[in-house]
Amino acid sequence: MKIEIINQxxxxxVNLTELERCIGYVLKALGRSKAEISVILCDNTFIKxxxxxxxxxxxxxDVIAFGFDDKFNKNNLxxxxxxxxxxxxxxxxxGNTFKKEFVLxxxxxxxxxxxxxxxxxxxxxIMAAKQDELVGRIFKN
Numbered sequence: 001m002k003i004e005i006i007n008q009x010x011x012x013x014v015n016l017t018e019l020e021r022c023i024g025y026v027l028k029a030l031g032r033s034k035a036e037i038s039v040i041l042c043d044n045t046f047i048k049x050x051x052x053x054x055x056x057x058x059x060x061x062d063v064i065a066f067g068f069d070d071k072f073n074k075n076n077l078x079x080x081x082x083x084x085x086x087x088x089x090x091x092x093x094x095g096n097t098f099k100k101e102f103v104l105x106x107x108x109x110x111x112x113x114x115x116x117x118x119x120x121x122x123x124x125x126i127m128a129a130k131q132d133e134l135v136g137r138i139f140k141n
Contacts (some may be wrong), residue, residue, distance in 0.1 A: 023106065036077075087101040103139075
């Protein structure tokens, strides 16, 4: 397993060792123990630029996932970009701690990389159930 974390935000201190363990736990739980993944931690300004550039949306979002179709390395899942700032903003709205909201975004991004999507109501419910299961297991441990 190879996990690369790039922290390019200064809004909130994030324990990168703990985050790496969390990502590893999720990947193993999903049967992807040989996976490679990159995670970029950013602020809302950065993720808004990415959202506009790649999706033509002029809004902030919580997480963006870019899957790789690497014919030479099937274990390379891709990259997720997570807005730490958005987790800080949204956590109180949903009654979550920052940590739980942030982990939820990371899990959501990983699920997108392995093929889950939330474009229809049915697929959203399947993805949300898996996401809730994994986040619940993380915070139970």
